[in-house]
Amino acid sequence: MIENQELITVDETTLSSKVYGFFSEGYRLVQIHCTSVDAGFELNYSFDREYKFTNIRLVVDRETEVQSVSGIYWNAFLYENEISDLFGVKIKNIVLDYHGKFYQTAAKAPFGKPEQEERKPEEES
Amino acid sequence: MTKRNIIPFGPQHPVLPEPIHLDLVTEDEKVVEAIPRIGFVHRGLEKLVEIKEYQDFVFVAERICGICSFMHGMSYCQAIEEVMNIQVPERALWLRTIWAEIARIQSHLLWLGLAADAMGFESLFMHTWRLREHVLDIIEMTTGGRIIFGSCRIGGVRRDISADTLDYIIKRLKELEPEFREVTEVFINDYSVQHRLKGVGVINLNDAHELGIVGPTARASGLNYDARKIGYARYPELDFEPVTETDGDSYSRCVVRVRELFQSIDLVRQCAGKIPGGDINVKVTGNPKGEFFTRVEQPRGEVIYYVRGNGTKFLERFRVRTPTFANVPAMVKVLQGCQIADVPNIILTIDPCISCTER
Numbered sequence: 001m002i003e004n005q006e007l008i009t010v011d012e013t014t015l016s017s018k019v020y021g022f023f024s025e026g027y028r029l030v031q032i033h034c035t036s037v038d039a040g041f042e043l044n045y046s047f048d049r050e051y052k053f054t055n056i057r058l059v060v061d062r063e064t065e066v067q068s069v070s071g072i073y074w075n076a077f078l079y080e081n082e083i084s085d086l087f088g089v090k091i092k093n094i095v096l097d098y099h100g101k102f103y104q105t106a107a108k109a110p111f112g113k114p115e116q117e118e119r120k121p122e123e124e125s
Numbered sequence: 126m127t128k129r130n131i132i133p134f135g136p137q138h139p140v141l142p143e144p145i146h147l148d149l150v151t152e153d154e155k156v157v158e159a160i161p162r163i164g165f166v167h168r169g170l171e172k173l174v175e176i177k178e179y180q181d182f183v184f185v186a187e188r189i190c191g192i193c194s195f196m197h198g199m200s201y202c203q204a205i206e207e208v209m210n211i212q213v214p215e216r217a218l219w220l221r222t223i224w225a226e227i228a229r230i231q232s233h234l235l236w237l238g239l240a241a242d243a244m245g246f247e248s249l250f251m252h253t254w255r256l257r258e259h260v261l262d263i264i265e266m267t268t269g270g271r272i273i274f275g276s277c278r279i280g281g282v283r284r285d286i287s288a289d290t291l292d293y294i295i296k297r298l299k300e301l302e303p304e305f306r307e308v309t310e311v312f313i314n315d316y317s318v319q320h321r322l323k324g325v326g327v328i329n330l331n332d333a334h335e336l337g338i339v340g341p342t343a344r345a346s347g348l349n350y351d352a353r354k355i356g357y358a359r360y361p362e363l364d365f366e367p368v369t370e371t372d373g374d375s376y377s378r379c380v381v382r383v384r385e386l387f388q389s390i391d392l393v394r395q396c397a398g399k400i401p402g403g404d405i406n407v408k409v410t411g412n413p414k415g416e417f418f419t420r421v422e423q424p425r426g427e428v429i430y431y432v433r434g435n436g437t438k439f440l441e442r443f444r445v446r447t448p449t450f451a452n453v454p455a456m457v458k459v460l461q462g463c464q465i466a467d468v469p470n471i472i473l474t475i476d477p478c479i480s481c482t483e484r
Contacts, residue, residue, distance in 0.1 A: 002207060002357050005418060029337045031429050031446040046418065046429070051355055053418065074452035075337045085164075096160075096457075103164030111172055 006054040012066065015058055016081045019069045027054070032069075032079035034087045036112060041089050041096040045069065063090075078102075088112040127152040132465065136165050140243045140469035143479035147472075151465055159460035161453055167483045174443035179205060179413060179434065182443070183278060189445065190481040191272045192235060193423040195228045197445075197481075198277035199431040203277050203357060204419040208434055211409060215359075217281035218402040222358040224267070225390040226396070227294075227420075231260040232380045232424035233389075234305075235311060240379060243473045244321045252308050259301055263294055281406025291397050298390050305390075309383040322376035326459045326471035329373050334438050338455045340426020340448045341381040342475050346373035352422035363395050375474040409480060412438050423448055426478050447481035 002100075010018050010079045027047035035042040040061035060066055068091050070076040080091045081102040088109030100108075130151050136144030141428055144165040150158035174182055186201035187194045199221050206213055238253035261271045267286050268274040277282050286294075313316055328338065333346035343350060351367035353360040368384040370377035384450060413434030421428050426448030433442040456475050463471060 002203070002419065003355055026334075028334060030427075031451070033431060033444045033446065035433070035442045035444075044431075053420070055418070073257060073337070074335065075451075078450065078453055098162075102162060105160070105164060107169065110169065 003051070003053060006052075007057060009057045009059075010056065012058065012064065015056070016069065016072070017069055018056055019045060020072050022054070022056075023072050025049065029069075029073040029076055032076060032083065034083040034089055034111075036087060040064070041087060043083070043089070046079060056092040060089075062088075065092045067092060068094040085109070086111040129157070134468060138469075140473060141479075142239065143477075143483075145479050145482075147460070147468075149456055149460070149465065149468065154465050156460050156463050156465060156468065159457050161457060162218075163453075163479065165483070166479070168303060171443050171445065172483045174440045176439065178438045179440050180279060180409070180438070180439070185274070187273055187275065187277070189484045190447075190478055192232050192478060193228065193425065193428075193481065194272060195224050195274040195277065196421055196423045196428065198274065199225060199358070199422040200419055200423075200445075201432070201443075202277050202279045203421065204417050204430040204432040205413055205434075207417040207419060208238055208413040208415045208432060209279075209409070209411065211280050211407065213281050214404040214407060215401050216403045217287075217405045218359045219396055220282050220286060220405065221238065221277065222360065222363070223286065223291075223357065223393055223396045223400075224264075224276060226392045227260065227264060227267075228274075229389045229424045230386055230393075231257055231264065233386045234260060236382055236424075237309070237379070237386075240470075241312075243469050244313075244318065246317065249308070249311055249315075256301065256304055256308060258358060259297070263297060266290065267294070278406060281404070283406070285405050289402070295394055295397050295475060298393060302387070302390060305386060309386065312379055312383055318379075319376060321470055322379055322474065323374060325375045325467050326463060327372070327374045328455055328459055330371075332458065333373065334457070336454045336458060337451050338424070338426075339451045340476075341368075341385065342378055342452050342455060343426065344369045345377035345381045347371045350427075352420045354426040357419070357421060358403040359396065359399075362399060363392055365392060375470055376483055378474040378476075412436050413440065416442075425449060425478055425481070426451065428481075445480065445481075445484050449477045449479065449482045453482075454479065 020122040027049045030046040030048045043058045077096040080094045081098045083089050085103040132149040134147040146162040148160040149156050189197045234257035238250045241249035265271045268276045328346045329395035330347040333343045333348045409466045414436040416433040419430045429446035431444040435441045
């Protein structure tokens with residue numbers, strides 16, 4: 001194992017306070033990413049301090065509006081716009097909200113659907 | 126009140142090798158706001174993983190970017206190896222380290238050339254890229270390719286570097302080093318370079334941390350962070366410290382890359398002295414089940430690879446956070462308040478790689 005990685009699961013009500021806790025402790029926001037899962041969307045927030053890597057995981061259903069963390073970490077606006085454009089996750093109060101115009105995509109929320117819904121694996125085609 | 130204008134910058138612009146668009150809101154010659162827009166050439170590679178077998182996807186990962194191609198392949202392999210708990214042979218890890226550092230040398234030379242071109246210093250640009258060709262020759266000699274290495278695979282590497290070839294690489298780098306010094310001295314000491322870069326686009330240490338900046342851009346602001354220190358490949362056995370500067374301006378970003386160029390030569394030399402014999406790969410069976418984030422220091426900074434497998438040969442999720450993506454907020458911030466004439470230099474010293482970002 002290259003490094004130990006901690007994973008903390010949160011819900012919508014504790015997300016902001018947890019992220020603020022990391023900010024107060026001097027962690028850097030490394031990235032935010034989304035995965036489309038059966039239950040809806042899984043959001044992962046990664047932080048680093050002195051090479052210690054920690055993740056916060058939030059699972060929400062497709063209709064839930066997620067609170068932006070860009071008020072805490074300003075650079076989060078970029079990740080949140082990306083997630084909003086590619087997955088269609090509803091994120092409220094992004095400090096710099098492009099309203100779906102950050103990425104130039106031909107289809108709306110192209111990554112939003114669960115895997116292999118539209119295309120089948122190569123071996124089956 | 127001064128009238129505000131919006132100047133569109135990109136996606137096609139002489140200073141941009143790749144497409145990114147910025148709406149520059151200006152008051153006279155001063156930029157008051159910069160609004161980026163990307164996605165002009167987005168390839169959706171993260172989605173492609175769902176229909177491409179995980180072993181074959183190494184080739185796709187390598188093609189995310191033509192400049193950091195090897196390190197993309199290596200990051201992907203590393204993430205899969207962690208999920209599958211594969212013990213990569215020692216020699217393969219050393220070979221990966223050598224190729225990664227050679228890739229860093231050619232990438233930094235490419236950047237230095239582009240920086241010279243952006244400043245209008247054409248002869249410096251040509252000399253830098255002439256030297257880069259010699260490094261590409263070394264890459265071609267050891268991998269068969271000049272841009273796409275194709276040498277990394279899950280479980281190790283595809284090709285070995287013989288002792289004779291390694292000796293030749295060390296000898297060649299020793300021959301090239303004085304030429305590198307001659308050219309990079311111009312970047313460091315020339316009046317016109319300093320005039321264009323010093324005090325321009327300053328990112329202080331606090332901003333560098335809070336904006337999550339990575340790579341030479343962060344280290345130029347004094348942030349002592351280099352993902353190689355995490356301990357992947359064989360970096361734990363090498364003697365090096367992250368190169369940092371403190372001024373945080375465009376000139377510091379240039380100096381960091383110059384110093385890293387020579388650091389990489391030294392690291393290749395150290396590797397050549399320590400590389401053991403043995404196998405270069407192991408047979409991989411089964412499918413990945415589990416998840417892992419891997420972090421690798423690419424020439425432009427820390428890249429994050431996230432993979433999640435469900436026990437089938439198709440990954441459930443593959444995510445790449447490229448260093449350029451992490452550095453875009455810094456670009457937005459630092460452009461606020463700058464002069465319109467400094468915009469190309471500021472953007473270039475942050476070294477955006479849109480190919481990576483449009484994965």
